Amino acid sequence: MxxxxxxxxxxxxxxxxxxxxxxxxxxxxxxxxxxxxxxxxxxxxxxxxxxxxxxxESAHDVDLxxxxxxxxxxxxxxxxxxxxxxxxxxxxxxxDGPTPAKTARGANWTAPIIPGILSHLAEIAGDSDLPFREQANQNGLKDREITERKNLEATAHCPRGAECKVRRVTWPGRDLGPACWRHVTDDEKTELSLIYDSAVTELECRGCHASPGKQCTEDTPRMTRIDGYYSPIRSFNKRKVHRVRLSDYAETLAGQR
Ligand SMILES: [Zn+2]
Ligand SMILES: [Zn+2]
Incomplete structure (x- = not known):
């Protein structure tokens, strides 16, 4: 041009x-x-x-x-x-261009955004999508909640044991587990193991798509983002389960009460 x-x-x-x-x-x-x-x-x-x-281009005596x-x-x-x-x-x-909450691959975005991603979002946008600024506010809130939760989990050390610095276990349905994996009581250990096992037996994992009865796997190209983010694996007593499967299971328990 x-x-x-x-x-x-x-x-x-x-x-x-x-x-x-x-x-x-x-x-x-x-x-x-x-x-x-x-x-x-x-x-x-x-x-x-x-x-x-x-x-x-001119004749000159001193070279640049x-x-x-x-x-x-x-x-x-x-x-x-x-x-x-x-x-x-x-x-x-x-x-106020309509802007979907997630990319086509299901990733959450936050502002500031790079123009290339916004142009992708504009391409896949539908009429019902919110204007950019409103969606950016919502995504920002969600991102902050997830960060705060991560920080809470990372900093909430085990309250039992002498200055135990180990993370508390992930207990479906509770913000924080009662203690770290070494300092849970035998009863808690039995109860939590059963919860992890039941989540696997009864539910499909929405993260790795393991069907009911199949263990979660981290080794799959089919991982699906949940609400814009990949669900982390939670380990307890030799069990490894995606957090989303555990929280889904906690919801079915709450629904039964
Ligand atoms: Zn501990
Ligand atoms: Zn899984």
């Missing part, structure tokens, strides 16, 4: 871009400022390259040292291409 038509295109896009942000997006003003400066830089770079080209010669090899398009993608992304967000 020639210089002129590229500039004309940019002017055209500028008119479509969010010059009057309605605050559906975060960072629009700062982005527009940044985008202007990159354009100024690109224009200046073009002038430098033109002058340098003229110098090199290497770092200066390298200016010619900087490709303005490598800056402007991504800038255009960002401009598109902000326009989409400002226009």
């Amino acid at each position: 020639g210089k002129k038509s590229r500039r004309a295109n940019r002017r055209q896009r500028k008119n479509n871009s969010p010059s009057q942000p309605n605050h559906r997006s975060r960072g629009t003003e700062d982005f527009l400022h940044f985008s202007d400066e990159v354009e100024n830089f690109a224009r200046a770079l073009l002038n430098v390259q033109t002058a340098q080209w003229a110098y090199e 040292p290497m770092p200066l010669r390298e200016i010619l090899s900087v490709d303005i398009q490598t800056l402007l291409g991504p800038l255009e993608e960002m401009e598109w992304a902000y326009s989409y967000i400002e226009a």
Whole structure:
């Protein structure tokens, strides 16, 4: 594409871009400022390259040292291409473009998002999907809950034993197990082993798709994300079960009460 038509295109896009942000997006003003400066830089770079080209073509007594010669090899398009993608992304967000909660492969996303992922989400979006900002808020909340839960599990050390630093066991239906695997009582050990076994016997695993009676496996290309995330394996007393299978089982128990 020639210089002129590229500039004309940019002017055209500028008119479509969010010059009057309605605050559906975060960072629009700062982005527009940044985008202007990159354009100024690109224009200046073009002038430098033109002058340098003229110098090199002319008869001259002093050769250009290497770092200066390298200016010619900087490709303005490598800056402007991504800038255009960002401009598109902000326009989409400002226009409340429908944005699915997950990617086609079921992955949760959070803001800030890279333009390539947003463009993928826009492609698979349906009319019932929420506007970007609302969906981003929901996804952010979900992500924070999962992080907090992970932190809780990682930091809630076993309360039994002298300064035992081992994680508590995962007990389906409870936020935290009573103790670590070494400090649960014999009764608790029997009860929890039975829960892990029953989850395997009675339910299919929605994570690894092991059918009822089959053990969970980490070695499958068929792992399915649950609510945007891969379910981790939980081990107890030589049993290994995906957490989602355990929580599904806890729900069936709660339903029976
Ligand atoms: Zn312990
Ligand atoms: Zn499983």
